[in-house]
Structure formats: structure tokens, C-alpha cells
Amino acid sequence: MKVEDFDMFCTLLKQRSGLVLTKDKAYLLESRLMPIARKWSVKGLDELAAMIRTRKDEALLRDITEAMTTNESSFFRDQKPFDLFKSVVLPLQMPSRQAKKSIRIWSAACSSGQEAYSLLMTLNDEGHKVAGWKFDIVGTDISAEMVAKAKAGLYTQFEVQRGLPITHLVKYFKQVGDKWQISDDLRSRVQFREYNLLSDLSPLGQFDVIFCRNVLIYFDQPTKTKVLEAMARMLPPDGVLYLGGAETVLGITDKFKPMEGQRGLYQLASAPAPKIG
CATH class of the missing domain: 1.10.155.10 (Chemotaxis receptor methyltransferase CheR, N-terminal domain)
Incomplete structure (x- = not known):
């Protein structure tokens, strides 16, 4: 070339x-x-x-x-972020939201939707703990093809074997030919749309939790800074940002700080130390 x-x-x-x-x-x-x-x-x-x-x-x-554009994804990828969602994020945010009983979550660069659906399955597994709550989940990706696949919720045998417990496959999927489709209930509870992280993010609105894992590693530092600072404006004082295990905000922006003792979780720099439990 x-x-x-x-x-x-x-x-x-x-x-x-x-x-x-x-x-x-x-x-x-x-x-x-x-x-x-x-x-x-x-x-x-x-x-x-x-x-x-x-x-x-x-x-x-x-x-x-x-x-x-890299479209690597899998169900319950790395597992720990979903465990922390149950043990850290929900206990942190639910007490202050008892009146409206609503939490809004963004799966940024969602690829073919596995992260968003994994979050929904995690919430379903919490049962009575989240009864009566509304979880508004939005998944966005730059790829029209990936967004269409996420909306369809149709995955190959290989894709459902990567990280998805057999109990969840039986409970939440039905076989369609040689593929597996996630239940109509779960598909109806997440909104997928095309969106470029380099665009103005404000039209997406405010979120309580943002998942932006393994995305920033492909950007140069000025672009990382721009995206992270835009995301900081989308979070409330107790909002939570997820980054990938190899990613950090250090030296990139002063709008976020690591959540003490919780790898991969970040909060606004102005946020008080979380009191959980």
C-alpha cells in the first residue's frame, strides 16, 4: 500500500x-x-x-x-463489572432514588448488544431487590450493522457459549434454526441506536451509569479527553463510569477519579467517597 x-x-x-x-x-x-x-x-x-x-x-x-471498527463482545465479558454492578453500584445509587425508582444506564460502543443484555439478565437475577424499579438501558454503536444485530438479539452457538451460563441460555433464549434469540421481554427493555462517540453526546440525555469499556484504548489522548469530559457532563453527582481493566482516567482528565477499592469504576472528581452497606 x-x-x-x-x-x-x-x-x-x-x-x-x-x-x-x-x-x-x-x-x-x-x-x-x-x-x-x-x-x-x-x-x-x-x-x-x-x-x-x-x-x-x-x-x-x-x-x-x-x-x-472493532466489534469484539461477549456475554458477561470479564464478569467482574457485572458483579460490581450488583454489589457496589446498585447499593450506592438505589437509596437516593427511592422516590422515582428509576436508574438510567448507557452501554456505549455496545457492539452487538451482549453487554446491555447481560445487564438486564443481572437485574432479573436480583429479583425482589429491584421489584418496582425501572431500568432504562440505552445501547449505542457507530456501526449500523451491529445495532441491527443487537436489536434482533440473534446469536450464533459460538456467541452464546462465550461467557453465558447455561442456566441463562435456557431461561432467556429460544432456538431459531441454528441460532439463539434472546427473549422478547429482554429485547423490549433496551433501546439500541446508532451513535458516534465523537458527536455531540448531549442529545442522549443524562445517565446514572455509563459503561464505556475497552473503547478509549483505540483513541489518541485528546480524543479520550474529549469523550470522557463529555461523559462527565452526563452524570449526576453520584454517577458511575465503567472503563476497561486496562484503561484509566489518570493523566487524561481531572473530571473523574477512581472509585476507591473498585477497579474499573470511576466517579466524578467532585463526588464524596461512596458509602455502601
């Missing part, structure tokens, strides 16, 4: 998705964009690059962006 073509693809991806590619990832660019070249009936990435320069086709730009 020509250096100028690689640079153009990198600039395009950063502008549209925040994704930062280094030169050692050229192989990734080639492997993921060759199917797009074939779809658009061009011979290779040089012709694909030429097509981008001569015609700013939004459908083509979307195909390229979606092909390069």
Missing part, C-alpha cells in the same frame, strides 16, 4: 470514528478493507483510495469505517 493511501485511510478513520492506526497496523487495514474493495468492484486498496478521493460517497465511507 502506498504511504499516501495509508495516511489518507488513517485520517479518514480518525475523523469519523476516533480510531488511531499506527504504521504497524497496515496489515489490519489491508485485511479488513479488501472485502470492501471487492464489494465496490475495485481491484485493490489503491483503487479504493482513488475512489474515495474522486467521489465522497457516504455509503462507501460508512463501509470503510464499519469494517475497521
Whole structure:
């Protein structure tokens, strides 16, 4: 691939998705964009690059962006965040919300929806502890294809075998051909929509809890700062932000601080130390 073509693809991806590619990832660019070249009936990435320069086709730009966006996800990924949701986040937030009995949760960069559905199953497992409460869960992703899959709630055998307990498969899924579909009840309780984290986030509204795990690792520092500070404005004083185990806010923003003793959980810098239990 020509250096100028690689640079153009990198600039395009950063502008549209925040994704930062280094030169050692050229192989990734080639492997993921060759199917797009074939779809658009061009011979290779040089012709694909030429097509981008001569015609700013939004459908083509979307195909390229979606092909390069990592869509890795699984049910109950890493498990610990869901355990902490039950043992730390709910006890922290429910007492101050007894009057309205409502908690709003955002699964950012939700991919094909497993995180949001895992949260719903976690809440269902809490039974009487959350009876009468409303949990408004919103899942967003830059990929139209992933959002459509999340809405359908239809997963392969391989996907349901990754992290999903057999008891939950039996309880919450039905077999449809060679795939498994999550129950109509769970699908009706989460709203999935296309959204770019680089856009103005304010139209999404306020959330009590934000899950943004394993997303920021693909952004450069200024973009991380921009996204985190936008999320800080979306949380109440006792709001909680989830990041991935390898992610941090340190050196990126002073709007958040780690929640003491709880890896991966962050609260607003102005928030008092949580009193749980």
C-alpha cells in the first residue's frame, strides 16, 4: 500500500470514528478493507483510495469505517463489572432514588448488544431487590450493522457459549434454526441506536451509569479527553463510569477519579467517597 493511501485511510478513520492506526497496523487495514474493495468492484486498496478521493460517497465511507471498527463482545465479558454492578453500584445509587425508582444506564460502543443484555439478565437475577424499579438501558454503536444485530438479539452457538451460563441460555433464549434469540421481554427493555462517540453526546440525555469499556484504548489522548469530559457532563453527582481493566482516567482528565477499592469504576472528581452497606 502506498504511504499516501495509508495516511489518507488513517485520517479518514480518525475523523469519523476516533480510531488511531499506527504504521504497524497496515496489515489490519489491508485485511479488513479488501472485502470492501471487492464489494465496490475495485481491484485493490489503491483503487479504493482513488475512489474515495474522486467521489465522497457516504455509503462507501460508512463501509470503510464499519469494517475497521472493532466489534469484539461477549456475554458477561470479564464478569467482574457485572458483579460490581450488583454489589457496589446498585447499593450506592438505589437509596437516593427511592422516590422515582428509576436508574438510567448507557452501554456505549455496545457492539452487538451482549453487554446491555447481560445487564438486564443481572437485574432479573436480583429479583425482589429491584421489584418496582425501572431500568432504562440505552445501547449505542457507530456501526449500523451491529445495532441491527443487537436489536434482533440473534446469536450464533459460538456467541452464546462465550461467557453465558447455561442456566441463562435456557431461561432467556429460544432456538431459531441454528441460532439463539434472546427473549422478547429482554429485547423490549433496551433501546439500541446508532451513535458516534465523537458527536455531540448531549442529545442522549443524562445517565446514572455509563459503561464505556475497552473503547478509549483505540483513541489518541485528546480524543479520550474529549469523550470522557463529555461523559462527565452526563452524570449526576453520584454517577458511575465503567472503563476497561486496562484503561484509566489518570493523566487524561481531572473530571473523574477512581472509585476507591473498585477497579474499573470511576466517579466524578467532585463526588464524596461512596458509602455502601
